[in-house]
Amino acid sequence: MIVDLPDTTTSKVSKELMSMRERGGVVALGRVLTLVVITRSGFEEEAIDAANEASREHPCRIIVLAEGSADGSTRLDGQIRVGGDAGASEVIVLRGYGELADESESLVSALLLPDAPIVAWWPHGVPDAAAQTSIGGIAHRRITDSANEEDPTAALFNIRRTYTAGDTDLAWTRLTNWRIQLAAVLDQVEGDQPVTAVTVEGASDSPSTVLLAAWLTLALDAPVTNVAGPAGTGLKRVRLTRSGGDIELHRPDQDVAELYQPDQPVQRISLPRRGLRDCLAEELRRLDPDEVFGEVITEGLARTNLRSVRTSDR
Structure with a gap:
């Protein structure tokens, strides 16, 4: 009505x-x-x-x-x-x-x-x-x-x-599933070889890419390189460089990501781009301040010295 x-x-x-x-x-x-x-x-x-x-x-x-x-x-x-x-x-x-x-x-x-x-x-x-x-x-x-x-x-x-x-x-909310997957991987390798460098690849117009880099800066205290791809393609790849071999989470399309780890078979993970409704619903679930976002936007963003390169320069 x-x-x-x-x-x-x-x-x-x-x-x-x-x-x-x-x-x-x-x-x-x-x-x-x-x-x-x-x-x-x-x-x-x-x-x-x-x-x-x-x-x-x-x-x-x-x-x-x-x-x-x-x-x-x-x-x-x-x-x-x-x-x-x-x-x-x-x-x-x-x-x-x-x-x-x-x-x-x-x-x-x-x-x-x-x-x-x-x-x-x-x-x-x-x-x-x-x-x-x-x-x-x-x-x-x-x-x-x-x-x-x-x-x-x-x-x-x-x-x-x-x-x-x-x-x-909402650029932060769109990262929820990426952060869950990366946190799970980092938990598995904690105490092993430390991460010495991070590469985050995403669209040139993706603020989520910047926020993910800021979050990883806080979590790992490692240098971050931002690889800027074509506009409108969203977040594509995160590579964690370690002495024992790189760990990479790569989403070649819009729905499924591939997780590469040393001496392990490739894992395919459902990782679709999140819609506006899902992101808004997630934010409405909590009415208290998001302290992690607060730390990332104020501290992580300030510490992140992104060196941007184009995919064509790689």
């Missing part, structure tokens, strides 16, 4: 939501948080679809602040989606114009679930300082996505500069 509310107020939106429940018997029980999505024009539906899918695991109220225009008269257009159009959640879409065009806590305060955590998500457009924005200041967790920026690596260094506990980025 979708109801449009042109030229409205947040108070009217709240009343209409309650009225829709009474008229249609729509009930949303067990909602665990409020997810506030701050998105650019043209990307609203992609964000709503991902949030709806994630809400099936984490029932929540989704408030979408869609980009409006500062030009023209001041007004607020609203839309409510419940039932089959909203997954396991209630979706409220707000688009402000004029003085209401900017992201503001005042637009969402009357619609927040009482006594429930608040998560802010910027699927496009990493703010200069997420925790210092109007919405970020009231949120328990703040999720950005540097992969959607014009310069993803610069966006990561901006996050490092302004990092506040509770910040995270």
